Amino acid sequence: GQQVQQSPASLVLQEGENAELQCNFSSTATQLQWFYQSPGGSLVSLLSNPSGTKHTGRLTSTTVTKERRSSLHISSSQTTDSGTYLCAIADYNQGKLIFGQGTKLSIKP
Amino acid sequence: NAGVIQTPRHKVTGKGQEATLWCEPISGHSAVFWYRQTIVQGLEFLTYFRNQAPIDDSGMPKERFSAQMPNQSHSTLKIQSTQPQDSAVYLCASSLDGGALDTQYFGPGTRLLVL
Numbered sequence: 001g002q003q004v005q006q007s008p009a010s011l012v013l014q015e016g017e018n019a020e021l022q023c024n025f026s027s028t029a030t031q032l033q034w035f036y037q038s039p040g041g042s043l044v045s046l047l048s049n050p051s052g053t054k055h056t057g058r059l060t061s062t063t064v065t066k067e068r069r070s071s072l073h074i075s076s077s078q079t080t081d082s083g084t085y086l087c088a089i090a091d092y093n094q095g096k097l098i099f100g101q102g103t104k105l106s107i108k109p
Numbered sequence: 110n111a112g113v114i115q116t117p118r119h120k121v122t123g124k125g126q127e128a129t130l131w132c133e134p135i136s137g138h139s140a141v142f143w144y145r146q147t148i149v150q151g152l153e154f155l156t157y158f159r160n161q162a163p164i165d166d167s168g169m170p171k172e173r174f175s176a177q178m179p180n181q182s183h184s185t186l187k188i189q190s191t192q193p194q195d196s197a198v199y200l201c202a203s204s205l206d207g208g209a210l211d212t213q214y215f216g217p218g219t220r221l222l223v224l
Contacts, residue, residue: 031211043200043215044215045212048210048212050210090209094165095165095204096154097142099144100151
């Protein structure tokens with residue numbers, strides 16, 4: 001079945017630094033979503049980006065569909081960005097999302 | 110816009126008891142998804158409905174788990190004879206029409222603890 005691998009598993013940065021998160025997937029994906037989850041909190045959809053580059057606020061996602069990879073760039077990180085970032089894909093025939101294990105991001109003041 | 114509503118937020122049951130989890134999708138959304146999150150397995154798909162019809166239940170354990178969507182405004186996930194390994198956060202999501210290109214919006218989850 002489809003697999004989603006995220007790296008790194010964890011990342012610790014100082015406030016103000018940029019974060020780069022990676023997502024690789026094993027087969028074609030019609031949809032790719034990045035989510036944020038605070039400790040004990042809900043999943044919040046950040047970006048839907050099945051191909052190309054998308055920006056929202058300090059977030060930039062770049063997905064190269066042919067290479068089966070996506071990245072999430074967080075610029076000028078803030079302590080409130082701390083949490084887990086999850087990548088999920090869906091293929092054309094299936095509405096369900098397959099999730100990676102997530103990247104745990106810690107931003108220190 | 111209330112978002113996806115899940116009740117209860119927390120549930121503690123004894124081994125062998127039944128647990129029923131409720132989900133109210135975003136108004137106007139026709140697709141409802143159920144997922145389960147544990148530390149070991151991460152986020153796993155369970156089942157989903159479109160226009161109240163079951164579309165894919167490939168992630169549902171074959172025994173003890175069942176899901177229904179009796180009307181557009183709510184879905185239930187029922188676990189019979191709960192076991193400690195059923196302890197997890199159960200997440201419900203909804204989307205406009207359940208297509209692969211749709212964005213899914215998640216509820217806050219129900220944290221189930223089976224003692």
